[in-house]
Amino acid sequence: MDREANLPVLPDKPPKSLIRPILNQESTSSSSSSSPELIRHLQAAFKRHRPLNMQTTTIGPRRSVVPKREASRGSRLVTGSTAEGQRSQDVVSLSQSLAANTLTQDTRNLATSVAGESIDNASITPPSVSGTINNMFGESFKPSDRQMDLPKPTVANLESKLDIGSRNENAHKKVQSLIGSTLTSHDMEWDATNQAEASNLGGRTGSRHQNQQTGESEISLKSEYKVSSSLAKTQGHLGEFRNFLNQPASQCSVMGSSCATTTLIHSSSAPMLNATTQVSRSYVEADRNANPHAVKSPGNLPSVHPSSKDRNILHANKDAPASEIPSSTIDTELRVKQTDKSTQQQCTTKVEVPVVSSTHGSDGQANARLPDELLTGVSSQPQKPDKHEKAASSKGTSAPRKRNYDPDLFFKVNGKLYQRLGKIGSGGSSEVHKVISSDCTIYALKKIKLKGRDYATAYGFCQEIGYLKKLKGKTNIIQLVDYEVTDKTLLQEVLNGTMSNKEGRVKDDGFIYMVLEYGEIDLAHMLSQKWKEIEGSDRTIDENWLRFYWQQILQAVNTIHEERIVHSDLKPANFLLVRGFLKLIDFGIAKAINSDTTNIQRDSQVGTLSYMSPEAFMCNETDENGNTIKCGRPSDIWSLGCILYQMVYGRTPFADYKTFWAKFKVITDPNHEITYNQLSNPWLIDLMKKCLAWDRNQRWRIPELLQHPFLAPPIPPERQVKSIQLLSHIAESFGSDDHKANTMISQLEQLLTDPAPLPRNDLLDSRDEKHQLLSRVSELCLQLQDLLLGLEGDKK
Ligand SMILES: Nc1ncnc2c1ncn2[C@@H]1O[C@H](COP(=O)(O)OP(=O)(O)OP(=O)(O)O)[C@@H](O)[C@H]1O
Numbered sequence: 001m002d003r004e005a006n007l008p009v010l011p012d013k014p015p016k017s018l019i020r021p022i023l024n025q026e027s028t029s030s031s032s033s034s035s036p037e038l039i040r041h042l043q044a045a046f047k048r049h050r051p052l053n054m055q056t057t058t059i060g061p062r063r064s065v066v067p068k069r070e071a072s073r074g075s076r077l078v079t080g081s082t083a084e085g086q087r088s089q090d091v092v093s094l095s096q097s098l099a100a101n102t103l104t105q106d107t108r109n110l111a112t113s114v115a116g117e118s119i120d121n122a123s124i125t126p127p128s129v130s131g132t133i134n135n136m137f138g139e140s141f142k143p144s145d146r147q148m149d150l151p152k153p154t155v156a157n158l159e160s161k162l163d164i165g166s167r168n169e170n171a172h173k174k175v176q177s178l179i180g181s182t183l184t185s186h187d188m189e190w191d192a193t194n195q196a197e198a199s200n201l202g203g204r205t206g207s208r209h210q211n212q213q214t215g216e217s218e219i220s221l222k223s224e225y226k227v228s229s230s231l232a233k234t235q236g237h238l239g240e241f242r243n244f245l246n247q248p249a250s251q252c253s254v255m256g257s258s259c260a261t262t263t264l265i266h267s268s269s270a271p272m273l274n275a276t277t278q279v280s281r282s283y284v285e286a287d288r289n290a291n292p293h294a295v296k297s298p299g300n301l302p303s304v305h306p307s308s309k310d311r312n313i314l315h316a317n318k319d320a321p322a323s324e325i326p327s328s329t330i331d332t333e334l335r336v337k338q339t340d341k342s343t344q345q346q347c348t349t350k351v352e353v354p355v356v357s358s359t360h361g362s363d364g365q366a367n368a369r370l371p372d373e374l375l376t377g378v379s380s381q382p383q384k385p386d387k388h389e390k391a392a393s394s395k396g397t398s399a400p401r402k403r404n405y406d407p408d409l410f411f412k413v414n415g416k417l418y419q420r421l422g423k424i425g426s427g428g429s430s431e432v433h434k435v436i437s438s439d440c441t442i443y444a445l446k447k448i449k450l451k452g453r454d455y456a457t458a459y460g461f462c463q464e465i466g467y468l469k470k471l472k473g474k475t476n477i478i479q480l481v482d483y484e485v486t487d488k489t490l491l492q493e494v495l496n497g498t499m500s501n502k503e504g505r506v507k508d509d510g511f512i513y514m515v516l517e518y519g520e521i522d523l524a525h526m527l528s529q530k531w532k533e534i535e536g537s538d539r540t541i542d543e544n545w546l547r548f549y550w551q552q553i554l555q556a557v558n559t560i561h562e563e564r565i566v567h568s569d570l571k572p573a574n575f576l577l578v579r580g581f582l583k584l585i586d587f588g589i590a591k592a593i594n595s596d597t598t599n600i601q602r603d604s605q606v607g608t609l610s611y612m613s614p615e616a617f618m619c620n621e622t623d624e625n626g627n628t629i630k631c632g633r634p635s636d637i638w639s640l641g642c643i644l645y646q647m648v649y650g651r652t653p654f655a656d657y658k659t660f661w662a663k664f665k666v667i668t669d670p671n672h673e674i675t676y677n678q679l680s681n682p683w684l685i686d687l688m689k690k691c692l693a694w695d696r697n698q699r700w701r702i703p704e705l706l707q708h709p710f711l712a713p714p715i716p717p718e719r720q721v722k723s724i725q726l727l728s729h730i731a732e733s734f735g736s737d738d739h740k741a742n743t744m745i746s747q748l749e750q751l752l753t754d755p756a757p758l759p760r761n762d763l764l765d766s767r768d769e770k771h772q773l774l775s776r777v778s779e780l781c782l783q784l785q786d787l788l789l790g791l792e793g794d795k796k
Pocket residue numbers: 069070072073074076424425426427428429430431432444446478516517518519520522569573574576585586587588
């Protein structure tokens with residue numbers, strides 16, 4: 001089949017908008033007859049009058065202007081009916097047949113946007129930011145979005161209003177200093193920006209200040225007007241904040257990220273958040289020491305006190321009529337009853353139980369009280385409708401939700417509040433926020449908007465919960481701490497494995513919330529940093545570093561393959577460092593393998609271009625023998641090969657092929673030879689080849705890869721060592737600058753040590769191979785002998 005004949009011709013040149021407007025050149029060429037003086041004036045005039053935003057966003061359409069974390073969002077390819085319409089520019093949408101006449105508009109947009117521009121995934125791009133990325137909600141995501149989302153005016157008042165109790169005083173002071181410092185930093189930003197932003201109490205602008213020092217010098221800019229104008233709001237936030245801190249601790253919190261590690265990793269990028277984690281840990285530990293059984297809460301506030309809403313929940317849990325039960329609680333209860341109880345309890349019951357006991361138990365009565373005026377303050381505060389969520393409960397998918405918290409500051413998942421600390425990143429389908437729970441544990445909260453998506457896609461997103469539940473307790477997979485799907489029917493269907501509404505679209509404004517273990521940095525950024533260190537020096541990648549992380553990558557993928565799950569979107573950005581170890585994330589397009597087969601059935605082609613296997617590009621087409629091309633575990637192995645290649649060489653194997661079609665063509669061509677530049681360790685090349693074999697049946701499986709000589713170098717037997725000693729003795733005669741002799745010696749050494757790179761199992765099985773090997777050895781020996789004789793002749 002001549003696939004290319006059907007391919008639409010895409011422009012080789014990048015779209016105009018992507019062409020860097022080099023004013024100098026244009027001016028020069030268009031006025032070639034003018035005097036150089038005039039040109040200079042013209043250029044100066046252009047520069048002077050260029051609008052500000054043009055300077056920052058229009059010029060320099062470099063892909064490298066991607067914020068940390070955001071950088072690694074690659075071009076995910078989604079095809080056919082399952083392609084969701086609201087992807088960011090990084091997302092490719094292709095019709096299933098890949099024929100020109102069936103290409104969707106999205107595809108054209110993508111293909112155009114990537115033409116001439118590297119679509120090799122921004123994952124190795126330095127985490128510097130100078131541009132703006134639109135996220136799925138149409139909001140502009142700026143680098144500053146990563147910063148604290150706390151309300152500015154809350155700062156000044158919090159410290160004075162939160163009492164410091166005598167018990168755990170140090171720890172509480174730390175919390176307060178944290179609050180003070182983080183909010184103060186935010187204040188600075190707020191004060192420095194225009195007044196219109198003062199009303200944005202969500203603080204979405206975030207702080208661009210990278211350190212406290214800078215912030216301190218600007219604090220004097222704070223105007224009295226701004227503080228007083230937002231006083232009323234501040235009271236409300238204070239109430240919310242206190243209320244938040246009074247929430248019961250989640251037992252799941254022990255799974256949160258190590259604060260110390262977080263501090264270490266992020267020290268350069270998010271100093272304020274570092275302070276947060278560090279202090280929260282101190283607090284948690286101090287409190288634990290003081291009373292290991294108490295539910296943690298800072299300040300001298302009672303240790304456990306539910307919000308007014310929580311009290312409703314408690315009633316409901318006891319004997320209150322159903323009408324009083326908030327919807328989320330009903331849903332939670334429902335889910336616990338209707339689904340796998342043991343698993344559910346881990347995620348939901350754990351969270352609610354402390355609330356019940358603390359309020360209804362005798363201790364609870366004594367402890368769980370906030371000052372009434374504070375509660376009043378919370379409930380009387382005008383509620384800001386969340387533009388994303390206000391319709392979430394409409395049309396019967398879930399009952400109307402009353403809010404007693406500011407959605408700009410908090411997320412609520414299963415009745416538990418999580419305070420926003422900043423946006424970490426946004427993928428093609430989601431946005432991920434760093435949050436802190438009431439027990440001061442840091443989590444990542446992934447929020448996926450469902451509205452407008454086709455049902456199958458929404459179903460797929462929801463399946464991620466299913467996979468993560470299945471992978472609970474697996475240390476090399478990111479752990480799901482809690483979750484909520486506002487569309488209960490959808491969740492129920494996913495959990496039951498049914499799909500009734502395959503063709504429909506999600507109309508209700510539903511969301512999926514997933515509270516996840518927090519990862520400090522992803523592999524894409526680790527690689528980018530590593531390569532920055534290496535570039536400009538004559539060093540190559542440290543093999544031990546490579547072994548350390550490659551082994552973890554393999555083990556993580558092995559875990560899911562053993563569970564019969566194919567990830568389908570393996571790339572550096574989907575491996576997160578948690579407490580020093582890599583964990584796999586993003587099961588958004590993962591698929592389970594049916595028990596009677598080894599492949600998964602896909603309705604569409606999915607993945608991230610640079611890491612997609614040939615069969616992923618051709619999924620569901622027929623090969624030359626008429627067999628349907630399917631994806632299975634080998635498809636993940638190919639992606640692993642691309643990751644390893646990137647770790648070794650600093651770029652993916654097909655990075656030179658810039659456009660989608662160029663990549664498609666080369667990756668699906670069985671005769672294309674991937675270039676492997678020479679390395680000091682030939683095993684490394686062999687290992688990459690084992691993963692990147694075009695024929696998926698030739699690719700090694702993970703158990704084999706874990707035994708590959710690169711990870712498990714063979715120990716040479718005594719005899720071999722002797723032969724190597726002999727060779728090094730001979731090598732000394734030639735000196736290091738005799739390239740020819742040294743090449744022969746190292747070839748001989750390799751042949752004698754281990755006749756690589758033959759597959760280990762059929763090592764020297766055939767007589768012919770042994771014969772060939774011996775003749776090659778003797779040939780090299782004779783040549784070396786000649787060289788040695790020549791050398792001695794020269795000396796005489
Ligand atoms: N648990 C976590 N801890 C820290 N950061 C996370 C976590 N989960 C996700 N992220 C960040 O958010 C980004 C997007 O997350 P994720 O890949 O799960 O979303 P997605 O919408 O499926 O993205 P994609 O389109 O790349 O598949 C990740 O690359 C990572 O940087």
